[in-house]
Amino acid sequence: MWLFLVTQGAGYAYICHINSKLKIYQMSVYNIFIVEDDEWYGKILEYHFTLNPDYKVTRFTTAKDLLNNLHLQPDLITIDFSLPDMAGDKLYQKIREINSQIPVIVVSGQENITVAVNLLKMGVSDYMVKDDATKDLLWNSIIRIRENQNLKQEVAHLKEELRQKFTFEKSMIGQSDALKSVFGKMEKATKTNINVSVTGETGTGKELVAKAIHYNSDRRKGTFVPVNMAAIPKELVESELFGYEKGAFTGANARKTGKFEEANGGTIFLDEIAELDLSVQSKLLRVLQEREVIRVGGNDKIKLDIRLIIATHKNLAEEVKSGNFREDLYYRIMGLPIELPPLRDRGNDVLILAKFFADEFSRQNKLGTITITKDAKDKLMRYQFPGNIRELKAIIDLASVMCDNNEITAGDITFNSIRREEGFAMEKKTLRQYTCDIIKYYLKKNNNDVVATADELDMGKSTIYKMIQSGEIA
Template sequence: MGFNKENILIVDDDVNILELIHRHLQSLNYHAYKAVSVKEALVILKDTRIDLLITDLKMPEVDGFQLVKYVSEHYPLLPKLVVTGYPSINDALHVIKAGVLDYLVKPFTKDELKNAVLNSFAGATKAKENVKIPSNSPKEKKLAYGELIGQSSAIKRVTDIIDRVKDNKATVLIMGESGTGKELVARSVHYMGKYSRAPFIAVNCGAIPENLLEAELFGYAKGAFTGANEDRNGFFQAANKGTLFLDEIGNASLSVQSKLLRVLQEKEVTKVGSQKAEKIEVRVIAATNSDLSAQVKKELFREDLFYRLTVVEIDVPPLRDRKSDIPLLVDKFLLKYGVEYKDRMLGITPEAMELLKRHHWPGNIRELENVIQRAVIMCDKQIGVADLPDNLKFKIEFPEERLLPLREIEKKYILKVLEATNNNKSQAAEILQIDRKTLRQKIQ
């Protein structure tokens, strides 16, 4: 009689229990893999298709609780069966919450193991069949302010400042980490106020070569330089009566900074290669992800321009400080990319949402959008834990391996060879090129 198609991974630091479960599973026609530590188990999981995990809880260095949590997030469809010699209600509740389908207390009989294995397979099949697509009807009011979405106190502080500056032309400096949505804040200042019908021009100062930035911002006169065959307006003239958004202002050269200062002070622009100044009426909103005050001290940024720009300052909070807004942002991206890639809005499981809320988000909203975009492409009916990238999921931190005596390292390797030969000492001795007597002595 051949093996069943299922592969089972057994993890236990007790070699005797490991061998016992292995023999029982072999007699039940299952193919089983053995691991004496969590580290070995992760290697097997990475390289082999496993259909059931059987693990002990109490193990040295890294315990079975961490393995169960890791598997729940990295292999969410893999059923888990816990065996333990130290049963407790707290442990049982902990592992059941992590998705363990059965809980077996040592010592147990072959029949008890068989029933637990069958129950785990049946429970996993039932769980797959009962997956429900969550309703996309909004359960809570989605609060939006212009292009900003959120209801946290952190984002509320931002919108309160926007309310105060949207109807005047005070210069605004928006500060925040990369990916926090500084341009969306600038757009909200413009489009939520009375100047919304006027132009909004966005310029990334870091994306334009330094030698071209001046001409792009202020325009140039015919003959100002090689290739200047006609007069051309710059971004300032294009934004006249409206708003000019200067992103990454910290990348502007000192020469450009000097001209910016004059524009802010005199409300006039002089094209490159021209002597004639032109009056303009522009609200300037600048943004940076660097510390401009530190750049001022290093004389990389003009102090007088810094004070001209900081008439009103808006600090955009990082996503880790407004995690309550993540479900609202996720809904926005699900609608955007669901319609784009799947012609419908998709759902997301509660477990996947919990992973998103737990992540630190060093790349902020831009990183979240990227994750949702990828997940929408990879998923079938809804986004689950399996559709999210591994860097969001639980990681096991292994302690540094201590330096071992040569005898212990030798013994570990001999036991590994014995395991590979199904405990055939003659075959193991032949591979190790020692006799059986020496082999027995070295593993005592």
């Protein structure tokens, strides 16, 4: 590793070469407290550290003086283990009680392995013995500690950026009543650690909801771990979720941490959970009940502190009835249900999203402002969007490329859905047949709730009952 300073206006920067990687950090005043009862040795350390103009060094000769000045919030402390008024381990404990975030380096006049091990277990950042090389060792240790602090600050900054990015209004664009209802439930979800189940058609934004809940909750400092159950081969699901020990099976050449361990202290998002095999469902249930996981091939129980969010485009209640999903697991994971409306039921949100995607595509490709004509908007509003938001984005991206003069017209809008729309294609049918199709569509949408369907279609429920009884609606 090599290090040198560069002056930069009124401040400094240091360039640090570590493991063949070049890193440049903006310098600011770094406050170091030295606790050393040997005045001569303390002055040597102070002189050595202040060779870096970025370091501000304050010396103390007793533990009491240090503790009385901890309110000044130093960035790092070095302490002599054998102080006249307090042993180093006791002083470290008191520092931790006041501010557990300050890194501490312990310097000792004697080489005692037991003391060193105990201090490192307690959490000191480094331990070293006084000798001719101590000054250089301390210098390198401070650089390493400060680099770690910078990295932690960067991570914290990135997580805050993620939290801002995943505010509800930014994560899901729209103003419809259906979406506002979703926001209300998401807001409730952020206030507790209750499990959340997100349902909705493919492309409605289930993972965005999960991320927004995580980054707006108390768990935002933890990790968000998404797992797509449909993308993992059946035989690998257990080891992927729970991890495995070295030698657990052929090819297990090293220990692997599972997704649940990765999410400890944060949130695990199990997408398409209906695809989970019944044999693994029972093991998942045990993990959720006991709040602990055992790696495949291991015996150690690892305690978990996680928030579970699941998602599926299937009706889990129907999956339970058909024997494809465990009933006890169903009740364990459902928690707070959030159902995402399909795009076709969100009214003017289609146009709001279309404008958003056009602006985003324009910005990324430096195309200038793209407008959408009235005939293009009308065409979008008439479409059913079986692929939901994901399909709309693809449509607008293509239209932004195909349009002339940065103006999207109806002719630039191309629908290439590979799925048959759940709308009503204009086939040769009688009015009665179209009526039956419409009622069937809304019955399916309302989970065969006749009353809700009658209210939505503004027709008598007795009419629907008669059509069902007569066999017109199967």
